[in-house]
Amino acid sequence: MGLHQAMSAAAAPRIVRIVAGMIRNDQGRVLLVRKRGAEVFQQPGxxxxxxxxxxxxTLARELKEELGCTMQRDGAQLLGCFSASAANEPGCVVEAIVYEVRASGPFTACAEIEALQWVDPAQPGDLPIAQLSREQLLPLMIPKP
Ligand SMILES: Nc1nc2c([nH]c(=O)n2[C@@H]2O[C@H](COP(=O)(O)OP(=O)(O)OP(=O)(O)O)[C@@H](O)[C@H]2O)c(=O)[nH]1
Structure with a gap:
């Protein structure tokens, strides 16, 4: 590796690429999950x-593993690609391809998920929420007047 390559490798944050899902219930609340040992809630995925x-x-597999639910591919809506500081990997950046999807429950905390929370995107309150979800994804779910 040349000097320039070595310098840019050292400066570039590692990117964690994920697919994440926005699931809304009938009250407009959005489902967040917290992994075992993590402090903050984030999107399933x-x-x-x-x-x-x-x-x-990828998303259907992760939703089944984490929540035990069945995702419907039909009607899945691509919201875009978003990035922020990774919640659980210090110094890393998360890059997420995000879909709004429907899924049939029941929704239960499975595998490495310790807790679930349905959150009002307009008023998430004091819940500790990962940067990506709090600053970029939940605001997308606020109903427009
Ligand atoms: N799934 C998910 N990960 C997020 C979000 N926001 C965010 O910063 N991340 C970061 O991206 C990382 C993705 O890891 P993951 O644990 O969800 O992925 P995975 O299930 O495939 O992990 P594994 O196979 O390594 O156990 C998280 O540890 C976290 O630091 C989010 O909204 N959803």
Whole structure:
């Protein structure tokens, strides 16, 4: 590695690429999850696995693993790609492809998920919420007047 490459590698934050889901209930509340050992709530979702066919496959797999629910591919809506400081990996940046999806419950905390919370996107209150969700994703879910 040359000097320039070494310097930019040292300066560049590591990027954690994920697919994340926004699930809304009938009251307009959005589902957040907290992983075991983590302080903050975030969107359900995760990293792509080698066997995943596409982003929605990754998301459906993660939602099943984390929440035990069944995601409907039909009607999934791409909200965009967003990034922020990663919640649980200091010095890293999370880059998320985000979809709003419907899923059939029940929704239960499974695998590495310790807690679930349905949050009013307009008034998340004092709940500790990861930067990406608090600053970028929840505001997208506030109903427009
Ligand atoms: N899933 C998810 N991860 C987020 C969000 N915001 C955020 O900063 N992250 C960061 O991205 C990381 C993604 O890791 P993950 O644990 O969800 O992914 P994964 O299930 O595939 O992980 P693993 O296979 O390594 O256990 C989280 O540890 C966290 O630091 C978010 O809204 N959803």
């Amino acid at each position: 995760g990293k792509r696995d080698a066997g995943d066919q596409d982003d929605l496959h």
